Amino acid sequence: MYEQGVIRPPSEAQSLLIRVTRNCPWNQCIFCPAYKGVKFSRRSVEEVKKDIDNMAKEYESYRGMIKSAFLQDADSLVLKTQDILEIINYTREKFPGLERITTYARATTLKRKTAEELKQLQEAGLTRIHVGMESGSAKVLKMIKKGITPEDIVEGGKKVVEAGMSLSEYIMPGVGGRTMSEENAVETARLLNQIRPDFIRVRTFAMHPMSPMRRLVTDGSFVAMNDAEIVGEIKTLVANLDEMHTYFSCGDFSLNLLMQVDGPLNEKKTYMLSELDKFLTLAPEQQKAYALIRRSSYMNYPIEAVYDEELMKKILPEIEKLEKDDPEGFYKYIEHLKSYQLPQPQTDDWN
Numbered sequence: 001m002y003e004q005g006v007i008r009p010p011s012e013a014q015s016l017l018i019r020v021t022r023n024c025p026w027n028q029c030i031f032c033p034a035y036k037g038v039k040f041s042r043r044s045v046e047e048v049k050k051d052i053d054n055m056a057k058e059y060e061s062y063r064g065m066i067k068s069a070f071l072q073d074a075d076s077l078v079l080k081t082q083d084i085l086e087i088i089n090y091t092r093e094k095f096p097g098l099e100r101i102t103t104y105a106r107a108t109t110l111k112r113k114t115a116e117e118l119k120q121l122q123e124a125g126l127t128r129i130h131v132g133m134e135s136g137s138a139k140v141l142k143m144i145k146k147g148i149t150p151e152d153i154v155e156g157g158k159k160v161v162e163a164g165m166s167l168s169e170y171i172m173p174g175v176g177g178r179t180m181s182e183e184n185a186v187e188t189a190r191l192l193n194q195i196r197p198d199f200i201r202v203r204t205f206a207m208h209p210m211s212p213m214r215r216l217v218t219d220g221s222f223v224a225m226n227d228a229e230i231v232g233e234i235k236t237l238v239a240n241l242d243e244m245h246t247y248f249s250c251g252d253f254s255l256n257l258l259m260q261v262d263g264p265l266n267e268k269k270t271y272m273l274s275e276l277d278k279f280l281t282l283a284p285e286q287q288k289a290y291a292l293i294r295r296s297s298y299m300n301y302p303i304e305a306v307y308d309e310e311l312m313k314k315i316l317p318e319i320e321k322l323e324k325d326d327p328e329g330f331y332k333y334i335e336h337l338k339s340y341q342l343p344q345p346q347t348d349d350w351n
């Protein structure tokens with residue numbers, strides 16, 4: 001028996017999941033369902049070691065073939081550095097084939113670690129840190145109660161890069177709503193150009209039906225963006241990013257409409273901008289048709305799918321049906337489809 005947390009990055013799908021803390025020590029972001037309803041706690045090194053022993057027994061026959069491990073949950077580096085080092089060393093002893101150990105960390109937690117501590121972690125084998133920055137805009141970060149500032153993001157991110165670890169920054173186009181869309185894109189790009197992480201992973205915003213963000217919609221302070229508007233925001237973001245070594249990724253998350261916008265910025269920025277433009281120059285009905293095709297399945301489709309007359313004969317009447325009694329019916333349906341892909345809060349009372 002061993003514990004596992006509810007989420008991990010898609011890139012860690014094959015990784016050993018080692019739970020070193022439970023849930024999220026901050027847990028106040030108003031868009032995030034993952035740990036709502038459950039309390040944060042630290043696990044003792046002894047407890048984690050018992051889990052590692054049990055995993056080693058369970059995976060005995062192919063223990064040496066396991067190549068990567070991910071330390072859960074949302075902010076593992078809140079543990080004392082000495083404790084994390086002990087856990088990493090023990091994990092590597094029991095799983096000698098490990099080539100990569102990674103974890104999530106909040107920017108404020110990274111900021112608190114000294115350069116020496118991060119270097120020690122890197123030398124012990126912590127190879128990558130996944131950070132949810134969401135936005136580079138101070139106003140957006142405040143609205144979503146992220147509990148971090150742009151300065152925290154830059155300082156925390158740069159410390160990881162300087163320690164020689166790989167850095168994945170997660171960003172959320174659309175989370176500022178229509179009124180802050182431009183600022184969200186420009187400020188996010190400005191920070192990322194300073195940090196120069198190895199990965200920028202795009203997580204298109206979708207609102208959970210139980211999210212307290214609904215109240216911002218009701219009072220008019222948040223205007224949700226549709227797919228075409230979010231593609232426009234991503235275009236502004238990409239246009240403002242430097243042609244650096246960073247891998248810009250829409251391809252690992254199916255809530256991103258154009259998953260083909262994916263690649264190193266120093267090689268594929270022009271291609272990515274042209275794909276974004278290809279969608280943005282479609283007629284509004286074609287954009288809706290493409291969104292409906294994509295949102296109805298997990299498959300990626302080329303934008304040219306909208307030039308398939310047979311397919312369009314099936315899709316356009318569906319859009320008409322959705323808009324027959326409510327001009328917003330199509331967008332509401334798309335939002336509903338998107339919300340199915342979000343993690344579920346672990347409570348019925350998410351406030």
Ligand code: SF4
Pocket residue numbers: 024025026027028029032033034035074106132146
């Ligand atoms: S987004 Fe991250 S920091 Fe915010 S509540 Fe969710 S897990 Fe915690």
